[in-house]
Amino acid sequence: MLVDDQELLRAGFRMVLDAQPDIEVVAEAGDGVTALEVLKDTEVDVVLMDVRMPRMDGVEATRLIEGAKVLILTTFDLDEYVFAAVKAGAAGFLLKDVPPADLVNAIRLVHAGDAAMSPRTLRRMLETFAAQLPNEEPTAADDLTPREREVLLMVARGLSNGEIAARLAVAEATVKTHLGRVLAKLGLRDRVQVVVYAYEAGLVVPSHRPKG
Known part of the structure; x- marks a missing residue:
């Protein structure tokens, strides 16, 4: 589903996506309110969501969407x-x-349950907007084993599974197993949520905070 208040932009995305044999654009909307209405009657796997739109922005719409995975534009x-x-x-x-190829790849990644965002990019965002993080600290990390906690911290710092495996001198499959247990124990969906969780819990301290 394409959600953007610019009709021309939606048309461009639709043209790219309709050319893919495994992707079908089943709906469009010009704002968050319309998107939520359409989603009541339309089965959607992935939503491409603009942020700044009239009536309801993409942040509020994302918060209210259930089931479909959301990619922010x-x-x-x-x-x-x-x-x-x-x-x-x-x-x-x-x-x-x-680029069109990156758009298509991101949609496929998200549909498969992965995150279409570099943990390093997310970490940079979190450090920039660290003042917006809540003060309360989640406590579920106490249930992690020392190795699981170690993997969580490395993911939060933006390391890939391969890089983590090299640092720990273990197989990459072992890292995937540890990460899977971290996600399960903390009730998280993907690496993106792991990074956010680590900052909210105070497990990773931002390198700087905005002035003011």
């Missing part, structure tokens, strides 16, 4: 609205000038 990669949308449950974000 943004003009700037460091955008406080995108940060809020990720916290609201978005599976990642794309720049509006994304």
Whole structure:
């Protein structure tokens, strides 16, 4: 589903996606209110969601969407609205000038349950907007084993499974197993949520905080 108040942009995305044999655009909407109405009667796997729209923005719409995975569209990669949308449950974000191949790949990644966002990019966003993080600390991390906690911290710092495996001198499959247990124990969906969780819990301290 394409959700953007710019009809021309939706048409461009539709043209790219309709050319893919495994992707079908089943609905469009020009704002969050309309998107939620359409979703009541339309089965959607992935939503491409603009952030700044009339009536209801993409952050609030993302928070209210159930079932479908949300990919945020943004003009700037460091955008406080995108940060809020990720916290609201978005599976990642794309720049509006994304190359067609990257757009298609991101949709496939999100549909498969992965995150279409570099943990390093998310970490940079979190450090920029760290003042918006809540003060309360989740406590579920206490249930993690020392190795699981170690993997969580490395993911939060933006390391890939391969990089983590190299640092721990274990197989990459072992890292995937540990990460799977971390996700299950903390009730998290993907690496994006792991990074957000680590910052909210105070497990990773931002390198800087905005002035003011």
